[in-house]
Amino acid sequence: MPKLKMNILDALRRGLVLFDGGMGTMLIAAGLERGEPPEFWLQTKPEEIAAVHRAYLDAGAEVITTATFGANRLRLASSSFGRALDPAELNSTAVRIAREVMDRPETSDPPAISSHR
Numbered sequence: 402m403p404k405l406k407m408n409i410l411d412a413l414r415r416g417l418v419l420f421d422g423g424m425g426t427m428l429i430a431a432g433l434e435r436g437e438p439p440e441f442w443l444q445t446k447p448e449e450i451a452a453v454h455r456a457y458l459d460a461g462a463e464v465i466t467t468a469t470f471g472a473n474r475l476r477l478a479s480s481s482f483g484r485a486l487d488p489a490e491l492n493s494t495a496v497r498i499a500r501e502v503m504d505r506p507e508t509s510d511p512p513a514i515s516s517h518r
Contacts, residue, residue, distance in 0.1 A: 431453070
């Protein structure tokens with residue numbers, strides 16, 4: 402039986418909440434090149450981003466976070482890949498991918514916590 406989705410504040414009130422892990426580490430394992438910002442994969446390899454989210458959910462994470470650690474102008478300006486990227490578009494794409502994974506029944510046990518109210 403699928404877990405009931407709940408608001409993050411309600412989940413925190415009930416006690417321990419299991420979050421996902423390092424997105425960048427997982428993307429390096431999937432082939433992210435040195436110097437390539439992970440956020441670049443939001444546009445070029447969204448299926449890899451989604452696969453990482455699904456892996457964490459399958460491992461028991463109740464909360465997944467977006468792949469937006471460096472999705473800001475200052476961080477993106479530090480690489481040749483990043484200068485061509487739009488931070489607002491990257492953030493929107495990252496949220497869309499995470500929500501699609503949370504809402505898709507492909508994981509063996511749907512997450513307990515929803516990003517939706």
